[in-house]
Amino acid sequence: MKHKPEQEKAPLFDALLAHRQRSCANFHVPGHKQGSAFDEKSKSWFSPLLELDLTEVGELDDLHDATGVIQDAELLAADLFRADRTFFLVGGTTAGNLASVLALCRPGETLIVGRNCHQSVFHACMLAGALPVYLSAGVDDDGQERPLDPEVLEQVLRLHPDAKGVVLTSPTYWGLVQPVAELAKVCHRYGVPLVVDEAHGAHLGFAPGLPPSAMDGGVDVSIQSTHKMLSSMTMSSMMHLKGSRINADEVAHWLKVIQSSSPSYPLMASLDVTRRMMATKGEAVLVELLSRLQDFRGNIKALRHLSERRPPGLRDPLKLSLTAGQGVTGYQLSEWLASQGVYTEMADHEAVLFVFTMGTTPTDLVRLTEALRRLDKVVPLLPKTKLAHPPSLPQWRKADLSWAQLRRRPKRRVPLHQAVGMIAAEMIVPYPPGVPLVLPGERLTEAGIDYITDVIHAGGRVRGIRHEGEVPTLTAIE
Numbered sequence: 088m089k090h091k092p093e094q095e096k097a098p099l100f101d102a103l104l105a106h107r108q109r110s111c112a113n114f115h116v117p118g119h120k121q122g123s124a125f126d127e128k129s130k131s132w133f134s135p136l137l138e139l140d141l142t143e144v145g146e147l148d149d150l151h152d153a154t155g156v157i158q159d160a161e162l163l164a165a166d167l168f169r170a171d172r173t174f175f176l177v178g179g180t181t182a183g184n185l186a187s188v189l190a191l192c193r194p195g196e197t198l199i200v201g202r203n204c205h206q207s208v209f210h211a212c213m214l215a216g217a218l219p220v221y222l223s224a225g226v227d228d229d230g231q232e233r234p235l236d237p238e239v240l241e242q243v244l245r246l247h248p249d250a251k252g253v254v255l256t257s258p259t260y261w262g263l264v265q266p267v268a269e270l271a272k273v274c275h276r277y278g279v280p281l282v283v284d285e286a287h288g289a290h291l292g293f294a295p296g297l298p299p300s301a302m303d304g305g306v307d308v309s310i311q312s313t314h315k316m317l318s319s320m321t322m323s324s325m326m327h328l329k330g331s332r333i334n335a336d337e338v339a340h341w342l343k344v345i346q347s348s349s350p351s352y353p354l355m356a357s358l359d360v361t362r363r364m365m366a367t368k369g370e371a372v373l374v375e376l377l378s379r380l381q382d383f384r385g386n387i388k389a390l391r392h393l394s395e396r397r398p399p400g401l402r403d404p405l406k407l408s409l410t411a412g413q414g415v416t417g418y419q420l421s422e423w424l425a426s427q428g429v430y431t432e433m434a435d436h437e438a439v440l441f442v443f444t445m446g447t448t449p450t451d452l453v454r455l456t457e458a459l460r461r462l463d464k465v466v467p468l469l470p471k472t473k474l475a476h477p478p479s480l481p482q483w484r485k486a487d488l489s490w491a492q493l494r495r496r497p498k499r500r501v502p503l504h505q506a507v508g509m510i511a512a513e514m515i516v517p518y519p520p521g522v523p524l525v526l527p528g529e530r531l532t533e534a535g536i537d538y539i540t541d542v543i544h545a546g547g548r549v550r551g552i553r554h555e556g557e558v559p560t561l562t563a564i565e
């Protein structure tokens with residue numbers, strides 16, 4: 088599609104270059120003074136970036152009260168990502184998740200939260216003192232997460248008319264795209280905003296063959312790690328807002344509270360130029376990548392032991408989840424690949440995850456195909472592990488205590504086998520399934536403890552469990 092001519096501009100990046108030309112005497116921070124004082128042995132690596140590492144001087148605007156070039160850059164981003172308003176973030180999607188929840192909730196107020204959300208959403212609930220209702224779609228027989236059912240969300244909203252909003256993740260880390268448009272319609276019928284943590288979905292909607300973005304699905308807030316699936320620098324993200332169900336001034340206030348008062352200009356400028364790149368050539372590059380990935384997937388179909396694990400429902404084609412089945416874990420596959428110099432994004436008990444982006448070259452795909460052919464021959468020789476099947480999680484469950492109450496109650500470490508009936512003070516995440524089995528504020532059940540014990544005995548990992556000598560323990564409240 089033809090882009091608008093104004094999308095060829097990069098107001099913030101251009102202002103940094105113009106300032107560099109204009110400035111002949113620098114009496115402001117940062118102290119390296121555009122690179123003039125810097126460790127000599129490493130300077131050549133940092134130099135070009137140090138020249139752009141400026142502060143709120145001259146025409147360079149202020150992220151926390153943008154009225155000049157940062158505002159212009161954010162307006163262009165809002166236009167491209169089809170938002171009413173876009174905030175540039177220098178604290179990653181983490182900052183956007185925190186600001187969204189803080190803007191929605193006061194202590195003790197109810198918030199509906201996906202159980203598979205990133206820890207920043209739970210940290211946000213902690214800061215806000217929210218009372219969460221955890222929503223889960225559970226996993227299928229292969230241990231794969233299922234998409235959320237809009238009817239279940241509707242039921243939860245009907246039972247919790249006091250809920251201030253819904254926070255969900257789409258796509259998930261493994262590439263499952265939620266039925267966002269249907270979920271947004273349900274939220275709006277009940278008059279609450281839908282916030283989508285779209286950390287892994289900044290590329291969505293940019294080319295035919297990619298699922299639509301959350302903004303296109305009609306959500307109220309989408310927060311995207313531009314640095315993950317697009318090309319900006321690590322820690323730079325964007326937060327897109329649409330409509331009036333969430334108060335933009337309240338969001339701006341919380342972003343000011345959460346983020347540094349010295350935001351990095353290289354990070355912000357990298358958002359500006361990434362937006363330009365996506366507007367001008369994003370679609371063409373992604374169409375080519377998708378076609379190459381189709382050929383690549385065709386080539387790896389011939390492998391005997393390794394196969395693609397496809398999440399049920401809509402999926403992101405830029406994620407590939409490979410499994411060998413038969414008790415070979417994703418950790419083993421990822422370790423073998425690393426021994427060959429091939430580094431993957433993530434692994435779990437079942438599969439290893441590969442991320443493709445606009446930076447993936449044809450040579451990368453040839454190398455990966457060759458490595459996978461070699462790995463396929465090694466798979467039968469790898470030791471096998473038998474892990475318990477994850478218990479089914481409730482489709483939704485309200486926490487017994489709000490995060491505000493949790494803060495005030497005394498906590499102690501207890502041996503796992505004595506914890507039944509107590510309230511968890513920390514998140515417990517067994518692998519499998521890699522989704523929190525127990526979240527802070529939830530009561531520990533016998534079935535849950537039995538499962539955690541089985542996973543530990545089978546050699547699996549459980550986040551939130553600490554061993555004191557031989558005894559597994561967790562932090563709980565009486």
Ligand SMILES: Cc1ncc(COP(=O)(O)O)c(C=O)c1O
Pocket residue numbers: 178179180181182204205207256260284286287312322324
């Ligand atoms: C689903 C999800 N949300 C949020 C984040 C945090 O994003 P950022 O690193 O941009 O702060 C991550 C990080 O991996 C994530 O996986």
